[in-house]
Amino acid sequence: MAFNEAGRSWYQAEIQAIRAAGLFKDERLICSPQSAEIEVEFPAGAAVRKCINICANNYLGLSSHPAVIRAAHAGLDARGYGMSSVRFICGTQDIHRQLEKRLSEFLGTEDTVLFPSCMDANAGFFEACLTERDVAIADRLVHASIVDGMRLSKAIQDSYKHSDMGHLEEKLQEHQDKRFRMIVTDGVFSMDGDLARLDEIVSLAEKYDAMVFLDDSHATGFIGKTGRGTHERCGVYGRIDAITTTLGKALGGASGGCVSGRRELVEMCRQRARPFLFSNTVAPVIVAGALQVLDLISASTERRDKLEWNAAYWRGLLTEAGFDIKAGESPIVPVMLYNAKLAQDFARDLFTEGIYAVGFFFPVVPKGQARIRTQLSAAHEKHHLDTAMAAFRKVGTKYGILGLGRKELIEKFGM
Amino acid sequence: MDDLTKLVSNYIAKEYLVEGSEVTETMTLISSGIVDSFSMVPLKRFLEKKCNIKIADACATAEAFDTVQNIVALVRRVQNE
Numbered sequence: 001m002a003f004n005e006a007g008r009s010w011y012q013a014e015i016q017a018i019r020a021a022g023l024f025k026d027e028r029l030i031c032s033p034q035s036a037e038i039e040v041e042f043p044a045g046a047a048v049r050k051c052i053n054i055c056a057n058n059y060l061g062l063s064s065h066p067a068v069i070r071a072a073h074a075g076l077d078a079r080g081y082g083m084s085s086v087r088f089i090c091g092t093q094d095i096h097r098q099l100e101k102r103l104s105e106f107l108g109t110e111d112t113v114l115f116p117s118c119m120d121a122n123a124g125f126f127e128a129c130l131t132e133r134d135v136a137i138a139d140r141l142v143h144a145s146i147v148d149g150m151r152l153s154k155a156i157q158d159s160y161k162h163s164d165m166g167h168l169e170e171k172l173q174e175h176q177d178k179r180f181r182m183i184v185t186d187g188v189f190s191m192d193g194d195l196a197r198l199d200e201i202v203s204l205a206e207k208y209d210a211m212v213f214l215d216d217s218h219a220t221g222f223i224g225k226t227g228r229g230t231h232e233r234c235g236v237y238g239r240i241d242a243i244t245t246t247l248g249k250a251l252g253g254a255s256g257g258c259v260s261g262r263r264e265l266v267e268m269c270r271q272r273a274r275p276f277l278f279s280n281t282v283a284p285v286i287v288a289g290a291l292q293v294l295d296l297i298s299a300s301t302e303r304r305d306k307l308e309w310n311a312a313y314w315r316g317l318l319t320e321a322g323f324d325i326k327a328g329e330s331p332i333v334p335v336m337l338y339n340a341k342l343a344q345d346f347a348r349d350l351f352t353e354g355i356y357a358v359g360f361f362f363p364v365v366p367k368g369q370a371r372i373r374t375q376l377s378a379a380h381e382k383h384h385l386d387t388a389m390a391a392f393r394k395v396g397t398k399y400g401i402l403g404l405g406r407k408e409l410i411e412k413f414g415m
Numbered sequence: 416m417d418d419l420t421k422l423v424s425n426y427i428a429k430e431y432l433v434e435g436s437e438v439t440e441t442m443t444l445i446s447s448g449i450v451d452s453f454s455m456v457p458l459k460r461f462l463e464k465k466c467n468i469k470i471a472d473a474c475a476t477a478e479a480f481d482t483v484q485n486i487v488a489l490v491r492r493v494q495n496e
Contacts, residue, residue, distance in 0.1 A: 138453075140451075140453070140454050157453075157456045157457075158460075159453060159456070159457065362448055363448070367447055367448040
């Protein structure tokens with residue numbers, strides 16, 4: 001038996017070590033469609049209870065939108081359930097190309113290629129587009145999938161301090177001897193909710209002859225006046241060389257991702273990106289839903305406008321109540337607690353109050369930066385946010401943290 | 416503080432800390448989360464270039480890079496091999 005007792009014991013000890021370190025991730029079972037209000041079974045076997053969800057990436061509230069569901073049903077009937085093939089054998093339908101064209105139009109790029117996920121897009125892009133003669137210089141807070149993608153490529157890896165343009169400029173100067181330089185950044189950083197200084201990044205790229213790679217997963221559909229993303233918000237729409245983004249968040253939230261940008265970079269992904277070459281693409285039912293999502297958000301900015309209002313309102317409520325939040329404008333609003341145990345206890349107590357939120361702590365965020373990450377949705381109504389705030393106030397009062405800043409919170413609870 | 420320690424300390428302060436912060440020889444870098452495996456890459460490249468050495472990946476462990484003291488010891492060990 002290959003999986004022998006020694007192996008089993010080793011794995012069990014590893015899992016126990018994960019638990020002992022407080023890093024074990026439990027899944028909570030949701031017994032309803034994804035929305036502002038969900039039904040949750042947690043812990044496993046407990047009675048299902050209704051909660052307000054403030055931790056989903058359902059930014060535009062389209063995960064369970066009736067028009068998207070109808071379109072998905074129609075797509076299922078018209079194009080079937082699966083492709084049973086990778087793209088270049090017999091796994092490409094007309095609707096896959098339609099969606100790629102629509103995404104290019106929406107993002108303001110030359111071409112787009114779909115991937116099974118944005119994780120896959122990031123994992124495959126760098127190896128396909130850069131060689132050992134090139135360098136990728138990434139913001140230190142980029143998503144883990146970008147770090148993995150850079151490691152899989154032969155390109156030289158470098159990084160700059162988060163959003164530090166002076167440091168980025170030094171790195172660009174240092175790497176002038178490389179063939180290609182590529183600046184790599186998220187549009188909206190998922191843990192802090194802050195936006196990349198994309199206008200300055202593009203200026204530096206032009207000054208030092210570098211390409212710009214942008215992961216806009218936490219921005220596509222709602223950042224910028226018409227929701228095109230961080231490049232629209234920062235006035236550099238049409239000037240980004242490669243954008244990766246996801247269908248798994250604002251754009252319906254099912255699954256799938258893409259690389260969108262200069263046609264040669266996209267073509268290199270079609271020819272060489274391994275997650276694209278060796279995996280089925282997005283299922284037809286999801287493509288049909290995503291096309292409907294693009295129709296909805298291209299026709300009206302109503303949903304992203306509501307999300308913007310909700311984010312501003314929620315930030316105002318938290319500030320007024322005396323919580324320490326990360327400043328910003330995105331619908332990712334971290335409530336800073338600094339102490340990992342406090343973050344876990346706080347999230348548990350919120351759940352008792354009917355609010356579904358999650359505590360984040362090291363190694364997901366740096367040590368001493370523990371928090372509750374709240375995320376707004378256009379599916380939230382004002383009463384959802386008022387109810388959530390009543391729970392936050394109650395739990396905040398229990399721990400005596402209202403009105404405390406970073407220094408006081410650390411003094412009281414430690415880091 | 417000898418020249419090698421000064422070289423490593425200055426680089427770490429500039430590369431990883433906010434302006435004005437100081438680094439001590441025993442301050443933990445990786446276990447405290449200041450440096451992670453991703454941002455460690457330029458540090459390894461810097462040491463190899465400045466000290467004219469090649470640090471094997473097997474030697475570039477979290478422990479070996481956790482303090483200025485450990486990094487200096489690693490560099491000296493590689494230099495003497």
